[in-house]
Amino acid sequence: MQEVLGLPAVVRDPxxxxxxxxxxxxxxxxxxxxxxxxxxxxVAHGKALLADGADLLDIGGExxxxxxxxxxxxxxxxxxxPVVTAxxxxxxVISVDTMRAEVAEAALDAGATVVNDVSGGLADPAMPGxxxxxxxxxxxxxxxxxSDAMDSRAVYRDVVAEVRVELxxxxxVLVDAGIDPRQIILDPGLGFAKTPEHNWRLLxxxxxxxxxxxxxxxxxxxxxxxxxxxxxxxxxxxxxHRRDDATAATTALAAASGAWAVRVHSVAASAxxxxxxxxxxAARRRPEESL
Ligand code: PMM
Numbered sequence: 385m386q387e388v389l390g391l392p393a394v395v396r397d398p399x400x401x402x403x404x405x406x407x408x409x410x411x412x413x414x415x416x417x418x419x420x421x422x423x424x425x426x427v428a429h430g431k432a433l434l435a436d437g438a439d440l441l442d443i444g445g446e447x448x449x450x451x452x453x454x455x456x457x458x459x460x461x462x463x464x465x466p467v468v469t470a471x472x473x474x475x476x477v478i479s480v481d482t483m484r485a486e487v488a489e490a491a492l493d494a495g496a497t498v499v500n501d502v503s504g505g506l507a508d509p510a511m512p513g514x515x516x517x518x519x520x521x522x523x524x525x526x527x528x529x530x531s532d533a534m535d536s537r538a539v540y541r542d543v544v545a546e547v548r549v550e551l552x553x554x555x556x557v558l559v560d561a562g563i564d565p566r567q568i569i570l571d572p573g574l575g576f577a578k579t580p581e582h583n584w585r586l587l588x589x590x591x592x593x594x595x596x597x598x599x600x601x602x603x604x605x606x607x608x609x610x611x612x613x614x615x616x617x618x619x620x621x622x623x624x625h626r627r628d629d630a631t632a633a634t635t636a637l638a639a640a641s642g643a644w645a646v647r648v649h650s651v652a653a654s655a656x657x658x659x660x661x662x663x664x665x666a667a668r669r670r671p672e673e674s675l
Contacts, residue, residue, distance in 0.1 A: 386599050389566040390521045395439050400662035401639035403654050404440045404647040405433030409463040414449035415606040415624040415649050427470040437655030444481030452531040460487050468494040485510035503527045504554045516562035524554050526573035534577040543582040544589045547572050571601040580609035590641035599644030604634035632657050
């Protein structure tokens with residue numbers, strides 16, 4: 385597994401795919417909007433995810449569901465900072481899910497370690513400079529524009545090849561901006577300017593992206609393509625909270641393809657799944673020890 389500069393020892397090399405638990409402090413996220421909007425509820429939820437086996441917590445105050453508008457920066461800070469402060473005090477390793485340098489900086493000051501930017505540093509020109517200056521691990525997701533426009537940009541001739549090239553392009557730009565490449569974690573951005581077919585294709589060929597020389601984070605949890613897959617005869621997608629078993633299946637697939645981490649809303653089954661994959665991989669590497 386490739387090194388990520390700036391991570392604390394507890395999550396540096398666990399010998400398996402890491403599990404990142406999601407804490408959305410938002411009224412409108414598609415998967416869990418409104419449930420953890422009060423800081424006390426968000427903190428309690430974060431603690432429950434840690435108890436279920438989360439290695440990191442990803443805390444965000446802006447919904448990126450398709451069609452969503454932007455939240456203003458003061459409100460995003462108001463949602464995120466107290467929750468980061470409280471969960472950092474519990475010893476959690478925290479990533480802040482934000483496209484804004486100002487929010488990222490406040491979260492880092494409050495105890496966050498990782499910056500998770502779904503725009504990969506494109507939405508805020510100040511983000512690359514901040515990440516370079518702070519030396520924080522930086523999740524760079526594949527992104528083609530804000531949520532109100534992304535569905536119209538889900539056009540590819542070869543989604544895997546194009547996501548690969550566009551992520552490599554971001555890597556170049558960010559390194560030119562002064563970020564150490566060892567800080568960078570890449571993410572294919574499932575559901576962001578992607579149709580269900582694009583998401584399945586990316587999941588099927590994650591190994592192509594896992595080969596880019598940087599760790600890969602995969603966020604399939606509760607996304608629409610899982611809801612559509614599981615639709616009943618009426619064709620109605622199952623609701624987000626009924627997508628967790630399918631999410632755990634995607635965790636196993638991602639871990640088996642060499643993903644560094646998965647980002648999930650419900651942690652327990654994924655924490656088991658990454659251990660199953662690690663044990664299987666370890667057994668495969670020691671054929672002389674098997675009967
Ligand atoms: N997906 C969502 C939000 N943040 N961050 C990364 N790095 N990768 C993702 O796939 C991702 C993300 C959308 O899901 P949510 O609104 O339910 O959290």
